[in-house]
Amino acid sequence: MSLFPDTKTFMTIGPLHIAWYAVIILSAAFLTYYLCLRKFRKMGYEDEIFENFFLMMLPTAIIGARIWYVIFEWRQYVDNPIRVFYIWEGGLAIHGGIIAAVLLGWYYFRKRCINGLRIMDVVFPYLLIAQAIGRWGNFMNQEAYGGAVSAQFMSHFPAFIKDQMFIMGEYHHPTFLYESIGNIVGFILIYFVYRKYGRRKRGDLTFAYLAWYGLVRFFVEGFRTDSLMMGNIRVAQLVSILGIIIGLLGIAGVWDKLFQNFYPFKKQKPAVIFDLDGTLLDTEALIFASFRHVFSKYKPGYELSLKELKSFLGPTLKASFEKYFDPSMSEELIQAYREYNVAHHDELVKPFPGAKETLQYLKEQEYPIAIASNKIKETVVRGITHCGLAEYIDVIIGCDQICDPKPSPQCILEACKELYCSHDDVIYVGDSITDIQAAKNMAAYSVAVLFDEENADNLLAEKPCRTIHHLKELIDIVKEDHEWSDATI
Structure with missing residues (x-):
């Protein structure tokens, strides 16, 4: 009994034939979309932003993959150019799809003032999962295989793979499987190891993807018999070498220095948003x-x-x-x-020591400053006015201006909107568990003030990004060179 009676057709509905390849590729795409969307929500962004991007990205990537393939296989189409549009005949190249999707993402997220490197660090590790699954579409189509091998060599593989790799009277290297396994290993190393122990800045996960996938694809491509060629050079190997170089230089920080004044590498000063009671004012x-x-x-x-x-x-x-x-x-x-x-x-009511000096420094250095409190705005205004702090605050968000109080991050997100700044770079300073939870619920950089030693253990249990015992310590923190978001989500 064959595991797949028809390896190419998944289902037939009248004249419509649904291919296994399409089912597998779309399944991989939607799984990746779901995983990315979960992470996107944790960053405080509305579903609609990523949904709209995905709906535009999927056809864009397919078109890009098709164009890339056609460019290097133009001889197939020169006599009958209309066949360029016959995508059901096959002919997609992943590198073209990735390039097209990145160009779209650069435009889309920049227009919405969202840090592109942060988004790519979400998407690219999961892309390895999509590629690992997608290669099984090649398996079903009996394509993207390698050179001929012996039956003894194939005896080390499961029977259904051995049978499917028997093509034109010979067994062939299951290169789809090599790359699929390499991608899964890469995801594990990047997402569970490098993200936790090696990541230093935005873009590192993206650069790790480029380096790893470039390495895997370079070696796998050497086995394949259907490579796109540019003269005597395998195009995929050339692109893989470029990917490895770009990735390693990115991890080394070269692109940060070369493009420090350009999106998405340009650094932005973080918005510094405070809780009120127990943080700025001793109430x-x-x-x-x-x-x-x-x-x-x-x-x-x-x-x-x-x-x-x-x-x-x-x-x-x-x-x-x-x-x-x-x-x-x-x-x-x-x-x-x-x-x-x-x-x-x-x-x-009185201000905490260092409150005025800290706010004055932040104001002079042109940091966006706001207060996001569970108190009503009128009470917040009265408190900071009485304590002489009102002149330093750009925006105030009270509980009467939002639907969901902390630990929902809504008040912080609303403050970012009124400050006209992205919430990719936010420091939220608070003294309570709900403050730290609110920051973490949008992956903001959380700073816990430990004025109350009895409450310190409870706050530390929430794992804030930093802790301070005096407000002036915040001045030293904002001078540091690192990313102003919680990288642990």
């Missing part, structure tokens, strides 16, 4: 007093412990009150809280 005394006032009025005799009071730092008022009261009372409780809070605000 703990006011918050504790306001909660005690509400509890004394609506839950007389109940004494809030210090642990309970500290649990109110970070979450919204609604979330805090609903732990102790019926949700129907939330609005009344919040109103009572805010009345007391406003009445005693100026006597109990």
Whole structure:
């Protein structure tokens, strides 16, 4: 019994023949799309951005792959040029598809102020999976095979591969399998090893892909019998050598230096976005007093412990009150809280040491500065105005301006929009678990302020990118030369 009774036709519906090759290639493409989309969401981008790119990229890549093939096999089409469009006859070259997709991506993401290197670092490792799967389409078509080999050599392979590689009376090297395995190994090494232990900057995963795939394809191409040729030179081997060189020089940082003033290598100053309470302003005394006032009025005799009071730092008022009261009372409780809070605000609120000096430095160095808080905007404005910090802040986002409070990253993303800057380069500074979670939910560079030693362990458990014990330490951090996003996602 044959594993594949018809290795070329997957399904026939009337006059329509659906090829295994098409099914496998499209399956690989959509799997890669799904994996990339998951990562894209973690970076805080809306699905629509990547969906639209994919819908344009897929036909663009196919056209690019076809053009590349036709250029080097023009003699097949010179007598009947219309056959150039007969794509169902076969003839696609992966290098042309990749080049076309990269050119489209360069235009598409640059227009949307999205860092192209960051996007490529998401896509290219997963592309190895797509290529590994796609090579099985060549297997089904009995193409992209190597030179003749003995039956004894093929006896080391499963029977279904041996049978399919028996072509024109001879067994042939299953080069599709060599490249497929090489791509899977490359994905494992790049995604699970290099990404964790070797990555230093944006573009490194892309350059690692170019170097690895170039190496694999160079050696595999040497076995193949159907190579595109330019004189006596195998085109794929030439392109592979270029890929290896580009990849290694990229990892070494050469392109960063040569193209430092051009997209996507040009460095952008990160937007520095702060939480308010417990980060810029010391409002703990006011918050504790306001909660005690509400509890004394609506839950007389109940004494809030210090642990309970500290649990109110970070979450919204609604979330805090609903732990102790019926949700129907939330609005009344919040109103009572805010009345007391406003009445005693100026006597109990003060800036943390170094807040003004840090903001002043950031402003002088032209860093975009914002506050993204779970407090309403009016209260934020009052606090920074009272403490003399308002002149340094470009944008304020309060919980009344968004739908989802922290740990959703919506307030940070909204701040980036109002700052007119990409959220690929964002430092978010906060003192609570929800602050660090919000930053991580959009892969921003998170900085935890450890003013409260009792809460330090909880914050460290969230694995912020950095920690500080004084706001002035932030000045040294922004001077560092590295990427302003969380590379651990």
